[in-house]
Amino acid sequence: MKKIDLEAELKVAILLLESKQAEEEKMLKEQFHLTYESVKPINMIKNTFKEVVSSQDLKEDFTTTMFGLTAGFLSKIIVEKITRNPLKKLVGTAVMYSVRKAIVNNPEAVKLFSQFVLKHIFRKKEMNTAKS
Structure with a gap:
């Protein structure tokens, strides 16, 4: 990462990093929700049944x-x-x-x-x- 000299550039860099952090947090929460749903026993049974039926x-x-x-x-x-x-x-x-x-x-x-x-x-x- 390059060195930041001015205060304005520092504020812009902070805002960019904060928006990047917010976006990554949102993606992480979505992935957690998907993982949580897929690990539920009823969903595991449904997925297994779908695989069996489609075979x-x-x-x-x-x-x-x-x-x-x-x-x-x-x-x-x-x-x-x-x-x-x-x-x-x-x-x-x-x-x-x-x-x-x-x-x-x-x-x-x-x-x-x-x-x-x-x-x-x-x-x-x-x-x-x-x-x-």
Whole structure:
């Protein structure tokens, strides 16, 4: 910093430093407020939830798992509706877990199969509307 000789220059320099100090104080208070808000437990939970919801991998894993559970449960219901035998109900439970495990472990195969089925369903609908 250069040497100040005159009283007027000294006053100007003091005013500049005071305004700089006030600006830095304001910025520091804003940063403190932002930090304080981000450390609140509810905000931490919200931010974590937003990150989880926005994760594409998690969405795909959740969808695959739900599809597997649903398919397994439906297969169990179908097997149990066919028979009232307790042994066959046990087989129904085993089928449910097997279907669920197969779907969860092979999501790409399930996705390809679903696309294949949907493609053929829509193709048949298009053919029927074209014939009409």
